[in-house]
Structure formats: structure tokens, C-alpha cells
Amino acid sequence: MQKINNHRNLILLIVLLVALIGFSQLLEGPAGTAEEPDIAGELTPHVIFTVGPLEVTSTVVNTWAMMLLLGVGAYLLGRDLKLRPGPVQNLLEWFIEAIEGLIRQMMDVQDTTLFLPIVGTLAIFIGSANLIGLIPHLKSPTPDINTPLAMALVVFFSVPYFGVRMRGLGGYLKHYVEPTFLMLPVEIASELARTFSLTFRLFGNILGEEIIISILFIVMPFFVPVPMMLFSIFTGLLQAYIFTLLTCVYIGGAIKAHA
């Protein structure tokens, strides 16, 4: 009975995936209408439909498809958690413990319940956003500059939030002027610059990978892009890890008493 239940979850996920692929193909129009291979047109997001003045691009549609997949997957997997975990639950617990270890190591805190939601969510979101481009007809949201910028802005605003929450407003503002008042412009400039660099690191890495894969597809569509796509799995996961690590470092710098 348990076996059947597990398989049913898997089948539900696969059916959802196929439905998403069909849906995105429906939105993009029938395949084979493109006359010429066009790298820039392939990589830039295009408007799918408009709601009033808002233009809904393919990035938004892909992001929502990914969120639907993640949400339904999380619901199905979290529905029957057991004391004696199966392989999937083991994997999830390993992931959560890895994130907790990262937080403990980089922030020097023992209680991770405050930081685990935002750090874990960023890791899962960016990791799956980088990987979802490997599914046919779905495209990664990360090569669009808006997605990494939104992620970096989340980090930019959560740093003062956690700083004020852990050390109080005065304590947080004091670290701008330590050791001397002259450090104030430098600190502000570094906060802005690291947001910029978080954005462009994620954006540039994934976009560069996608450009190389597109060029290989144009030059030689059969089998040649496959090693590069395998490498893009590694790059995507590594970039998600680095983004998570830097988030931990920045938040840790804000909450430490003597930073």
C-alpha cells in the first residue's frame, strides 16, 4: 500500500510537469515557425500577454510554473513525514541540515530558526530556477536581469532587517561609523556594490552558459551541446550555493556584535 502511495505522488508530479510543458508550448505558439536561429531573440524574454498596462513576459510565466511545481512537490512530499524517513525525506533532511550548518558556520549563531526560511528559500528558488531551463520548452528565469535583481534586493533589505532585529536600531547603525566616522561612505558604497555584484554574478554566469549552449545548438544541434548542458547543471548549483553563502556572510556581518 505504501509503495503505491509513493508512486502515485511521483506520477502526479510527472503529469504536472507534462501539463506545464504543454501549456508553455501553447503560449509560445507551434514549434517550427522560427525562420532563422536568432541568439538574441532566443535569450531575451518576450511578452506573452498583457494585463492592462502590465506586460507579462515569458520569465514571469516560467517563474510561476516553477513555483507551482515547487509548491505542489513540497505539499506532496511534506504530507506524510515519517519518523523513519524514506529516501526522498532523507534527501530533504540532508538539504535542510546543510543549510543549517552553513548558517551556523557563517553567522556564529546557534539558533537557526530565524534565518533558515529566507536562506533556504533563496537556495531552493535559485537552484531550481537555474536548473529548470534543462526541461524542454521551459526557460530559466535567471538569465533575465530582473530575477537576479529581485533576489539581490531581497538580500539588500533583509540585511538591515536582521541587523536591527538582533542588535537594535542604535547598535545596527553604529557599525556604519565604527571605528571612525570616515567609514560611513565606504560602508554605504559597499552595501550598494555588493547588491550590484550579487545581481550580475548570477545573471552573467547563467546567461553566459545559455549563450554557449545556444551557439552550440546553432552550429551543431545533435549531441554536441549535451556535455555543456551537463556542465550547466554544475554551474547552476554552484551559483545557487555561492548566492546562499554570500547571503549568510552579509547577514552575519550585520548581526555580529563586533563586526
Next chain:
Amino acid sequence: MDWNNLPWDKIFIVLTALIAGPGVIVGVIVPAIGQMVVASAGLKAIARQPEAGDRINTIVLLSLAMLESLAIYVLAVILILIFANPMLKYIIGE
């Protein structure tokens, strides 16, 4: 020589391409040297003190990411130059 009748739009595009290539070369080599130094220093540190491997690993990855972003800046500038040059509309005309 009649400077006004030269095909400035074509010259501009050719110049862009000519600058983009060496720009990528320089912008990749210099961060690569930096990453090389970091990686070799990290390896030496782990070989000397294997029990500190976890901390060293994290710091090495962090530094590599910082150096990587320099190369990514070059990539972003070159992509803007080639695909979305903001000056092009002044050269070619509206």
C-alpha cells in the same frame, strides 16, 4: 578626405566588434590569474592542515566568487556593447 561621407555606422559596428574580442581576452585572463593564486593557496592550506578543510573550502569558494564577478562584469559590458549598444542610435540615426 571627406570625413562626412565615410560609412560611420559600419565603422562603428566594426570598431565595437574589434574592441569586444580583446576586451573578453583581457577580462578573462586577469581574473583567471587571481583565481589561480587563490586556488593554489587554498590547496596548500588544506594540505598543511586537513582538519581545517571545511572552513578553508568556504573561504576559498567565497574569494573565487568575488574574483569571478570581475569576469562577469566584463561579460556584461561586452554583451551590452554587442547586443544593446546605447550609442548605436546616435550613430545610425533614429
